[in-house]
Amino acid sequence: MDFVVILGLIAASLTTLSYIPQLIKIKRTKSVEDLSLGMFIALTTGFTLWLIYGFLINSLPIIFSNVLAVTLSFLILLLKIKYNKK
Amino acid sequence: MDFVVILGLIAASLTTLSYIPQLIKIKRTKSVEDLSLGMFIALTTGFTLWLIYGFLINSLPIIFSNVLAVTLSFLILLLKIKYNKK
Numbered sequence: 811m812d813f814v815v816i817l818g819l820i821a822a823s824l825t826t827l828s829y830i831p832q833l834i835k836i837k838r839t840k841s842v843e844d845l846s847l848g849m850f851i852a853l854t855t856g857f858t859l860w861l862i863y864g865f866l867i868n869s870l871p872i873i874f875s876n877v878l879a880v881t882l883s884f885l886i887l888l889l890k891i892k893y894n895k896k
Numbered sequence: 897m898d899f900v901v902i903l904g905l906i907a908a909s910l911t912t913l914s915y916i917p918q919l920i921k922i923k924r925t926k927s928v929e930d931l932s933l934g935m936f937i938a939l940t941t942g943f944t945l946w947l948i949y950g951f952l953i954n955s956l957p958i959i960f961s962n963v964l965a966v967t968l969s970f971l972i973l974l975l976k977i978k979y980n981k982k
Contacts, residue, residue, distance in 0.1 A: 824942030831934030848917030856910030
């Protein structure tokens with residue numbers, strides 16, 4: 811595989827999987843006060859639109875990475891709402 | 897402009913600008929305990945690689961959105977390190 815393609819795949823993996831340490835941290839601490847609700851609403855909405863875009867242009871890499879990204883960011887969004895102090 | 901292109905641009909804007917509410921929140925509260933250091937290290941590294949990828953394939957949209965994304969995520973990373981309790 812081309813060096814440039816490998817670089818792109820590493821970049822995509824890092825930005826997509828970045829939400830996993832945050833998810834683990836929330837599961838452990840059950841504390842979400844410092845997380846921005848707006849950030850995770852924007853991310854979840856954005857990744858959903860990326861996913862629709864991926865289907866419309868038939869791009870498997872865009873579909874694949876955004877299925878994962880929207881799942882992870884939506885989970886964090888749900889936990890933010892669940893654990894947020896009233 | 898094509899509907900599909902507009903959809904992609906809205907998606908890119910949302911995911912790129914999503915870090916702004918988090919940055920504003922940190923500036924206001926100076927509290928970063930609940931943020932995952934790993935998440936922002938992965939994001940900053942990932943966006944840097946996306947940026948290099950964008951230059952290598954000469955894609956202005958990838959370069960433009962990742963210049964912004966790497967700047968915002970790196971700022972949050974610096975504030976996370978600065979305000980983190982010892």
